[in-house]
Amino acid sequence: MTDLDERDAAVGTPAPEAVSAVIARLSKEFGDRLSTGRAIREQHANTVTWLPNEAPDAVVFVESAEEVQAVVRACAAHGVPVIAFGTGSSLEGQINAPRGGISIDLSRMNRVLAVHAEDLDVVVEPGVTRKQLNEHVRDLGLFFPIDPGADASLGGMASTRASGTNAVRYGTMKDNVIALTAVLANGEIITTARRAKKSSAGYDLTRLFVGAEGTLGIITSLTLRLSGLPEAISGGVCPFPTIRAACDAVIMTIQSGLPVARIELLDEVQVKACNAYSKLDLPEQPMLFLEFHGTQAGVAEQAERFAEIADEFGGGPFTWTARPEERSKLWQARHDAYWACLPMKPGAKALATDVCVPLSRLADCVDETKRDIEEMGMVAPIVGHVGDGNFHTVTLVHMDDPQDVAKAKIFIERMVHRSLAMGGTATGEHGVGQGKKKYLEAEHGRETLDAMRAIKAALDPQNIMNPGKILP
Amino acid sequence: MTDLDERDAAVGTPAPEAVSAVIARLSKEFGDRLSTGRAIREQHANTVTWLPNEAPDAVVFVESAEEVQAVVRACAAHGVPVIAFGTGSSLEGQINAPRGGISIDLSRMNRVLAVHAEDLDVVVEPGVTRKQLNEHVRDLGLFFPIDPGADASLGGMASTRASGTNAVRYGTMKDNVIALTAVLANGEIITTARRAKKSSAGYDLTRLFVGAEGTLGIITSLTLRLSGLPEAISGGVCPFPTIRAACDAVIMTIQSGLPVARIELLDEVQVKACNAYSKLDLPEQPMLFLEFHGTQAGVAEQAERFAEIADEFGGGPFTWTARPEERSKLWQARHDAYWACLPMKPGAKALATDVCVPLSRLADCVDETKRDIEEMGMVAPIVGHVGDGNFHTVTLVHMDDPQDVAKAKIFIERMVHRSLAMGGTATGEHGVGQGKKKYLEAEHGRETLDAMRAIKAALDPQNIMNPGKILP
Numbered sequence: 001m002t003d004l005d006e007r008d009a010a011v012g013t014p015a016p017e018a019v020s021a022v023i024a025r026l027s028k029e030f031g032d033r034l035s036t037g038r039a040i041r042e043q044h045a046n047t048v049t050w051l052p053n054e055a056p057d058a059v060v061f062v063e064s065a066e067e068v069q070a071v072v073r074a075c076a077a078h079g080v081p082v083i084a085f086g087t088g089s090s091l092e093g094q095i096n097a098p099r100g101g102i103s104i105d106l107s108r109m110n111r112v113l114a115v116h117a118e119d120l121d122v123v124v125e126p127g128v129t130r131k132q133l134n135e136h137v138r139d140l141g142l143f144f145p146i147d148p149g150a151d152a153s154l155g156g157m158a159s160t161r162a163s164g165t166n167a168v169r170y171g172t173m174k175d176n177v178i179a180l181t182a183v184l185a186n187g188e189i190i191t192t193a194r195r196a197k198k199s200s201a202g203y204d205l206t207r208l209f210v211g212a213e214g215t216l217g218i219i220t221s222l223t224l225r226l227s228g229l230p231e232a233i234s235g236g237v238c239p240f241p242t243i244r245a246a247c248d249a250v251i252m253t254i255q256s257g258l259p260v261a262r263i264e265l266l267d268e269v270q271v272k273a274c275n276a277y278s279k280l281d282l283p284e285q286p287m288l289f290l291e292f293h294g295t296q297a298g299v300a301e302q303a304e305r306f307a308e309i310a311d312e313f314g315g316g317p318f319t320w321t322a323r324p325e326e327r328s329k330l331w332q333a334r335h336d337a338y339w340a341c342l343p344m345k346p347g348a349k350a351l352a353t354d355v356c357v358p359l360s361r362l363a364d365c366v367d368e369t370k371r372d373i374e375e376m377g378m379v380a381p382i383v384g385h386v387g388d389g390n391f392h393t394v395t396l397v398h399m400d401d402p403q404d405v406a407k408a409k410i411f412i413e414r415m416v417h418r419s420l421a422m423g424g425t426a427t428g429e430h431g432v433g434q435g436k437k438k439y440l441e442a443e444h445g446r447e448t449l450d451a452m453r454a455i456k457a458a459l460d461p462q463n464i465m466n467p468g469k470i471l472p
Numbered sequence: 473m474t475d476l477d478e479r480d481a482a483v484g485t486p487a488p489e490a491v492s493a494v495i496a497r498l499s500k501e502f503g504d505r506l507s508t509g510r511a512i513r514e515q516h517a518n519t520v521t522w523l524p525n526e527a528p529d530a531v532v533f534v535e536s537a538e539e540v541q542a543v544v545r546a547c548a549a550h551g552v553p554v555i556a557f558g559t560g561s562s563l564e565g566q567i568n569a570p571r572g573g574i575s576i577d578l579s580r581m582n583r584v585l586a587v588h589a590e591d592l593d594v595v596v597e598p599g600v601t602r603k604q605l606n607e608h609v610r611d612l613g614l615f616f617p618i619d620p621g622a623d624a625s626l627g628g629m630a631s632t633r634a635s636g637t638n639a640v641r642y643g644t645m646k647d648n649v650i651a652l653t654a655v656l657a658n659g660e661i662i663t664t665a666r667r668a669k670k671s672s673a674g675y676d677l678t679r680l681f682v683g684a685e686g687t688l689g690i691i692t693s694l695t696l697r698l699s700g701l702p703e704a705i706s707g708g709v710c711p712f713p714t715i716r717a718a719c720d721a722v723i724m725t726i727q728s729g730l731p732v733a734r735i736e737l738l739d740e741v742q743v744k745a746c747n748a749y750s751k752l753d754l755p756e757q758p759m760l761f762l763e764f765h766g767t768q769a770g771v772a773e774q775a776e777r778f779a780e781i782a783d784e785f786g787g788g789p790f791t792w793t794a795r796p797e798e799r800s801k802l803w804q805a806r807h808d809a810y811w812a813c814l815p816m817k818p819g820a821k822a823l824a825t826d827v828c829v830p831l832s833r834l835a836d837c838v839d840e841t842k843r844d845i846e847e848m849g850m851v852a853p854i855v856g857h858v859g860d861g862n863f864h865t866v867t868l869v870h871m872d873d874p875q876d877v878a879k880a881k882i883f884i885e886r887m888v889h890r891s892l893a894m895g896g897t898a899t900g901e902h903g904v905g906q907g908k909k910k911y912l913e914a915e916h917g918r919e920t921l922d923a924m925r926a927i928k929a930a931l932d933p934q935n936i937m938n939p940g941k942i943l944p
Contacts, residue, residue: 116830117727118830119830119831119832119861120726120831161672161676162672163670172670174670174676174679175643175647184919188919189919190916190917190920191916193916194892194895194896194897194915195830195896196828196830196862196891196895196896196897196900197828197830197831197860197861197862198633198635198639198646198828198860198897198900199633199828199897199900200633200634200897200899200901200903200904201897201899201903201908201911201912201916202683202904202912202915202924202942202943203680203683203684203688203924203927203928204633204646204682205920205923205924207676207680208675208676210676211672211675216675227729228728251590254592255590255700256700257699257700257702257703295773298770298773301767301769301770356669356671357668358588358590358667358668359591359669360588360591388668389591389669390668390669390670419668420666423666423667424666424667425665425666425668425670425673426673427671427673428668428671429670429672430672431673432672432673432674436673439673440673443666443673443674444663444664444665445663447662448663448664448677449674450660451662451677451931452674452675452677454930454931455927455930455931457930458926458930459926470674471674
């Protein structure tokens with residue numbers, strides 16, 4: 001396994017003259033909103049994995065769908081790649097430019113275009129971030145539930161099919177994008193669906209673009225589903241003697257139809273890190289963090305039922321609270337889990353990776369992964385959106401130690417194959433990018449990848465839309 | 473507007489020798505499981521709309537994915553169309569064979585292949601019907617919530633992106649198909665996803681095939697999400713002074729996050745028909761039928777809250793019951809709405825059509841549609857899955873009276889354009905088939921249809937998979 005596994009060979013890299021021609025054309029149109037400065041270009045390529053930074057040839061800061069269209073048309077005319085950029089928080093090299101090309105920075109397309117409170121939907125430009133959207137709609141008693149941790153752009157979240165802690169109750173981006181507009185490789189703008197809550201009118205292009213990581217087109221607006229802010233929220237933590245006991249409690253919780261809004265697992269290593277970082281004094285055991293949304297009576301009932309379930313599997317005590325400040329402190333600790341890990345191996349970089357398995361295999365998968373961590377002598381706390389069977393390892397790696405890097409790569413590779421062997425997927429929510437391309441055939445089979453390739457070729461025959469991503 | 477609007481010209485009809493060659497080849501393989509008898513062929517073409525019955529050249533009763541593959545390969549070799557058939561309950565001509573070809577009857581592929589109770593999923597062959605599935609999993613305390621009324625096959629329900637009364641709470645087929653296998657036009661079998669609850673690993677082919685009406689491939693198995701049978705169910709009916717008042721109550725109910733399992737509107741015409749047919753004595757006013765799922769305390773709380781909302785909009789009294797037999801009687805009446813209509817215009821055929829608009833426009837759309845019905849002197853009761861903004865008219869038509877037929881066509885056309893003008897869709901759940909092809913460009917625009925055509929051509933370059941459907 002070499003770095004080349006994750007990167008693309010230079011096949012398809014456009015000729016320097018083609019790139020120059022595009023940059024000259026766009027410079028005229030965009031003036032100082034086009035940048036070829038090295039710092040800006042590198043900032044627009046991926047930096048949060050071990051994948052090397054592969055900078056685009058230029059970055060254009062667009063302000064409208066028509067401008068996106070202009071960039072795509074210029075690039076299409078010369079066969080130059082186009083890479084969409086939101087906030088740069090993707091984790092698998094989605095924004096790298098292995099063949100160069102133009103990075104389209106969408107962060108200035110950050111207007112909320114329409115709020116339809118009666119319909120519980122909102123129309124936004126792709127550069128709007130989830131926190132910005134939530135501030136915008138809070139006074140209407142509404143919120144956008146998808147929370148991947150980072151304050152990512154909604155266009156980026158759609159493109160990677162993001163989810164996070166609330167997905168067990170509210171679904172993923174797949175379930176919360178009603179429609180979108182996108183600029184295709186041929187420069188045309190399409191709208192995938194109407195604002196109606198459901199439709200049977202033709203192919204589901206919405207879902208095709210959600211998770212396509214910019215390889216089929218550039219999203220220029222999104223119609224998103226909002227939810228009503230719950231009347232009451234309660235949350236709490238519950239320790240368990242073992243990972244398996246915690247997972248069994250999760251299965252029972254989901255199976256009994258308890259509508260948990262969040263149910264997160266932290267292994268004892270992560271709990272210890274959170275205690276130190278967030279100044280908590282949680283027992284250093286496998287721990288579930290929970291949150292319930294509903295009416296006052298409803299959340300109390302849910303908490304009681306969960307406590308009974310936890311008890312049945314030897315867990316507890318389940319301590320919960322409806323007080324916002326206490327709840328926030330707990331969830332802040334959960335959200336800071338990534339940062340909390342860093343001091344555990346000073347000087348190391350934290351590489352987050354995720355897999356997702358059927359719930360019935362979750363305990364097996366986490367247990368085997370923990371055994372691997374121990375046997376390989378690694379530091380890699382585990383956190384998981386366990387209601388969905390999804391978990392992360394945060395692998396701490398000294399990036400300047402080739403042996404440490406090699407070990408981490410082997411560990412992640414084993415984790416992915418373990419997930420696949422259990423009927424799971426190579427990634428529950430981070431996406432494929434460059435980092436997980438090599439697992440796609442093992443996951444889907446050659447015939448399915450060929451179908452994906454046929455669709456890609458049909459919509460982007462020149463392969464200019466974020467080339468070198470998803471498809472191996 | 474002529475019938476040709478809905479039908480395809482014979483362009484693409486294979487040569488008789490090609491059809492004969494395929495039938496000869498398949499006869500050898502399938503023996504008496506291949507039929508060319510007229511009655512069987514006509515029974516496998518559409519009969520529940522005004523679309524003319526366009527029979528296939530032969531019907532093959534398959535029993536495995538490999539047999540589907542064999543039929544598709546034979547047809548592909550000779551450029552002969554392949555049409556998937558489940559139970560024949562589709563409403564827009566989805567199973568017609570305008571260019572002849574081979575109808576693949578999947579009803580014998582009716583095995584439940586695996587039940588994973590801990591994961592709340594099940595793997596079925598496409599010919600399993602929803603009632604059969606529900607009988608299979610009931611003892612495990614589980615159910616499959618999608619209920620389009622007819623006891624349709626699950627393959628057909630996936631292919632038309634079916635939904636129905638429970639969709640407001642449990643989603644549509646789009647939300648409840650986890651993965652599927654399908655035979656493509658090239659004869660290869662693909663599996664679209666793993667059994668994990670979520671994934672970001674590549675293009676969402678699952679959602680691309682859900683709603684594709686067999687035009688991209690033939691579904692040979694489905695992994696479906698199950699739900700836990702609710703601990704308690706309560707249901708009831710609530711009259712309103714006007715359609716608008718009922719719709720306003722629906723908006724408030726949805727907006728306040730009340731997790732209604734069903735919320736159905738019947739207009740006063742439909743209530744009258746149901747009273748007569750099902751021997752009820754409901755007040756003949758616009759009426760909401762509701763159902764709540766949850767704990768004992770939860771359903772009582774939901775019912776109380778709904779009663780308050782109804783009261784706020786001048787509705788009520790809301791009479792509800794948790795007694796199964798009373799609830800069943802009400803819902804049976806709702807499910808019999810179609811049959812209840814028939815005596816209102818003796819000798820007429822009932823043509824069900826559906827549109828779906830943003831919730832905020834529902835009252836406008838229903839009101840204007842009712843005005844149209846009145847002004848045109850038609851009999852067309854209205855029922856709706858109003859929590860989703862989706863409603864149906866059941867237009868009663870004397871099929872042997874060309875004027876009556878012409879009038880109904882104009883009425884439906886106006887209803888579709890009304891929905892589109894309000895941000896709605898031409899069909900919320902019945903699909904496009906042949907009947908609604910002509911509206912697809914008005915709904916999506918030329919550029920979007922071109923993208924759909926490109927995908928279709930990429931996966932089915934000979935256009936043999938259910939040709940003449942969806943794409944105009």
